[in-house]
Amino acid sequence: MTEPGLDEPGRLELLHLAEEALRRLAPTLPPDAAALLRRLQAAVPTAELASPEAMAAGAASLFALAQDRPAGVTRLRLLPPGPGQGAHAVAEVVTDDMPFLVDSLLGALARQGRVVRQLLHPVVAVRRDPAGRLLALGDAPGAVLESMMRVTLDAAPAAMLPGTAAAAPEDWPALQESLARALADTRIAVADFPAMAAVLRRAEAEVTPPAAEPGAVEFLRWLAEDISCCSAIAAWRWPRVAASPRCRRRISACCATPPCRSSTCCATSPPCRRGCATPWRRRRRSASPRRTCAARCTGRSTPTWW
Known part of the structure; x- marks a missing residue:
């Protein structure tokens, strides 16, 4: 059964325009890139969909990150705000699907004082060759589930947890290192x-x-x-x-x-x-x-x- 609202004429038109924008932005990408675009937006209410160009850019960026991922490796990329990126930072993750990924990622962001504006997290069946190169998306023999995340963040940090100070606004390398450490510990x-x-x-x-x-x-x-x-x-x-009771x-x-x-x-x-x-x-x-x-x-x- 299709979820309510996913076949609204206005929504379908927006997604169609986003796919057209994706073909203009990255004409060499395979049709699987358009499939990822739809998977990314599947849980987003129609009223909260971004512009077609923004949806296309996000799908193209995440699809490019997913092109090469050897077994057991997490691909992580942090895109700071700026020219060509917009007013918000974006964290992209491609990794094996496993428990606690979202909780661990959100916890690491909270400790850094980063406010999440949007979290897109489709779990996608993926086929790769032995070297980790992407062959296709979709259920097929040999496909495994991967988590693909795109997290939009406020540019300015805030003190979100008691006793913690806000991180330095431009310290994006420290934020990426914190996210990588959280994802590595989750895998372990x-x-x-x-x-x-x-x-x-x-x-x-x-x-x-x-x-x-x-x-x-x-x-x-x-x-x-x-x-x-x-x-x-x-x-x-x-x-x-006799051992200490406080041990x-x-x-x-x-x-x-x-x-x-x-x-x-x-x-x-x-x-x-x-x-x-x-x-x-x-x-x-x-x-x-x-x-x-x-x-x-x-x-x-x-x-x-x-």
Whole structure:
């Protein structure tokens, strides 16, 4: 069933004009570029559609970015405001479709104080050759789903989160670096989640009643629910001395087994400054009881720790 409003005569005419503008702007592009244009605008209300020329320029730019993407690589481009670009900045992303992409991207933008004016995010079936060159869009044998995003931003930053200052207005390289880091950490967390889920299942077996604390098994099962992604798990062995009740390990994101691949992980340091737990690098030689710590992301780019 077609969604209401997508076949309005006025909307169809605007999209037709946008396709004509696309052919004038980039006459060498294949018909798949026009298909991407329609996919980009599919969720935009008719009243909010941009001019045909602007829609054509956006589709041509994103299609060009998608031309070459080797497996496992994220293509990211930040277009600052200026001549030929207009009054707003634009971030373009082409990557494998995976959970938490939009939340991670929006979180990184918020930390930089960047206000999102429009987010276009079609998930497109894509066929590529072994080198990553784009062959065609659309469902076909060998096609995989890719996320293609085009995010329009205000040129001026603002302090959007408590305790954070607005970023420098012209510091676009820092913004691109922040977005690249957020997308890279998202890829790591999603790829490592199956291994972390296996650790949680082993931990569940270790805390079975009657030795388990009340609610421990239910808590571990909740961590592994499909609605979230476990971003970090660390298993420690504790010395046979009284441990500080405040002992908490706070790291950003790491994989289930060392060495960690995250750029923000401190998994090689002791979990407690009071010295009440053994460091990660020594835990395999310890015969003390094991304690498991996990982080669970629920639609936010900042994890919560237990």
